[in-house]
Amino acid sequence: MDALLTAHNTLTTHANLSTTLTTVDHLIDLLQQTRDNIAGPPPNTTVSAPLQIAKLKGPIRQTFEKAEEDLKEVNKGLNGYQKAWKEKFKGKDGLGMEGSGESLGGGGGGVGLGLGAGSGGASGGLAGQKGLVERAIAMHLLREGEFHVASTFVKEVSAQSRSRNSDGIEEDHSWLDDFTTDSDNVDMEDEHLEDDYEDGELYAPEVMERGYLQRKFAEMYRILDALRNHHNLAPAIHWANVHSDELGARASNLEFELARLRFVELYTSPQPDPSTSDNPDPSFSGPIAALHYARTTFPSFHPRYTHEISALLGALAFSPSLPTSPYHTLFSQEPTRASIATLFTTSFTTLLALPSSPPLLTTTNAGALALPVLTKYSHILSRTRSSWTTSQELPVETPLPGSMNFHNIFVCPVSKEQGTEANWPVMLPCGHVLARESLEAHARGKGRCKCPYCPVEFRVEGGGKRVFI
């Protein structure tokens, strides 16, 4: 890496066109001078005009030679850079690109992986599913909050698809309807958005579909913005209340966490609350307001969160000297706010049946980790001139970090094959799990058989019990 940097610095410092420019300047001066001499006062013109010209030829030739040398310097600098580049990436001709000797060689074979013997390669598969890829990109843009880019993108896609349809090429762009809105500007400050979809029955399904995703994400960003930047919990609390049934069914703590944060806020920021104007002492107004809030909202959380509620209420007694009390950890706001923001995002996206971190990001990261393994394997394959037989499964293991294991994996200990729809895992009465085919092969023809891993015998009637990993 450093070699590249030094090569680059060489280029910027002296191996560039600036030297050539100075040379050309020099040439111009030379010509100008001669011209002035010739056009100048009489004693010089008459005699030495041809002489001047003759004198010019030599220096001009020299100047051009110098210019060419300067250019050679630049060329050298560029070659140095290329060498450093090759050094760095030597042998890593991944992706089917051969680093050739010339700078302008370079075959552009994208995926020389040939994934999938029969299906024509995964990248070929992706290339044939343009509509789906574009939909994924559009959803990703919405997730990231780039609403303007997303709407430009959708416009461009529909424009292109219209012109392509006139060529008679059929593509599935039905997803576009989800993204186009009636009005191009999604009004982020519109408080009425929430009421709009609450009475879902009032709106026809088709109207709901248009711009649905965009509105949902706009709303999420609106609430997040209020939460993070304006320290305003009200929209989030309102949303949580509206969806409290579904949140409860998913065992989510969001509602309570929000209520707790609100309690903490009220407690620590003494604001003169007009409803408690009878309280003369301002230093107690915070805790009083918090207590008031607790009385109204906490009872609904009673069965599940009793312990936490009692902790919060106990803190009321320590209001004058909160930082030294045992409760001060409950009241540090900033980390709580960040974690609540994350919790909110997760809950919101879960209710939309979407993963919380952008799937494109996770996939790209996984791809970056898996690519070296796959390219190496394909190199070996091409050298031994063999190909792999399964097109459904990758031929080689692609290790990923633990955070990317989203499912449990079952591999039969006998056949070393993964559990699939065709060959599912079954459990024997002793508790061991095998693949269905392995069990059938083991118990072929016999009425009773023994588990391969423990001395328990059993009868094989309907096969083992299917388990869902």
Next chain:
Amino acid sequence: MAELTSTKLDFDSHLLLDQPLLRLPHELLRKNLKSAQRHIEIANKGIAASIQTLTTHSSPAETLAALDATLLKAQTLKRKLKALHAEEATLHRQQKARIAHLQELHDIPTIVDVKYDVWAQTRLDRLLVDYLLRQNYLASARQLAEAKGIVDLVDIPVFEECGRIEASLRGANGEYGDVREALGWCAENKQALKKIGSILEMELRLQQFIEMARTGEMDKLMEAIAHARKHFVGGQDTLYGLRAGGLLAHAPDTMVEPYKMMYAPTRYPYLAALFLRTHHTLFALPAHPLLHTAVSAGLSALKTPTCHSAHNPHRGMSSLQHSSDKTTSTMSRQSVPPLLTDTPVCPICSTELNELARGVPYAHHTKSYMEDDPVVLPNGRVFGRDRLRGLNVKLGVPEGRVRDPTDGLGGAEWGWGEVRKVFIL
């Protein structure tokens, strides 16, 4: 599941995706240099020639005039060089930004570091802009690059020019295209094209010939013959000359192959595709968008057979599926079955990527990956005991009873005694 033995970052293999990034400014710099060389050569010849003629003229006025002309030439040269130098400075800046970006990776020790996420986000943005540029969504690409601040890391001008020329070749609304811009590009890159032995220019000239022959008028035909003599003679490939000759003998509405194909407007898309391929080869750009490569590799590595199975706990009737039940408004929240909130939803099972991943092979594993202390419920589902317990507490299931968290509060309930330990080897 084979876990990564170490989370250490292996830089070299990581940078596979980023190689073209560094290469492009370099190629452009070389092209820049070659133009500079060409300009200087031309100016050299011009100035030397005019100085030569000067010596034969003796009158001062003519001398002055000739000198002025020479001066003008030199100044033009300076102006051109200045423009090239400015472009060079831009390219240097871009190159520096890219090297710096890759340098950042070296400072990140492990994959699980937070800084890696930031870097990976930038990489994804870069890949997205690259994809948008290639698919000709130029406005979105520019907007996204500016919004994310990665304008120096992507090559918008290169693709804009490429898109422009390709559009001119395709023509508007399926009409006949225009080869002039493409020919201009060929002239600029003549030496490079010759080095790779490209047939692009020949094909373009042939197209010009076809256009001339299409009119059928006599003088146009004579022009066509002259054009053919100029361009198709003397090359290695006599095929073009022969085809051109044969073409003249047939009228534009002929049924005879291959002349019918040559007259057809479908030649223009073919020329556009050829141009695109040549352009990418010239600048060492991969033919497929890098996004495809990365995403298809990632999809494969993440996919499990459960992702598309009917028993997948992560997938409900996703309300955003565009299957046949589009008319039934499954948009409401009630119809989405409960999901387990503590596990993140697998990217493959998500709406965005599920359909896309159908054709992709699933990942190969040699070891089972399971939670600790697996137990099986009477309905066949397997969970880790602690996690099952935790989920039930969250659901508010009373002590001693257990439910399947996948079914939530609507499913069956059992006693803990019915839950059996299972052994997954």
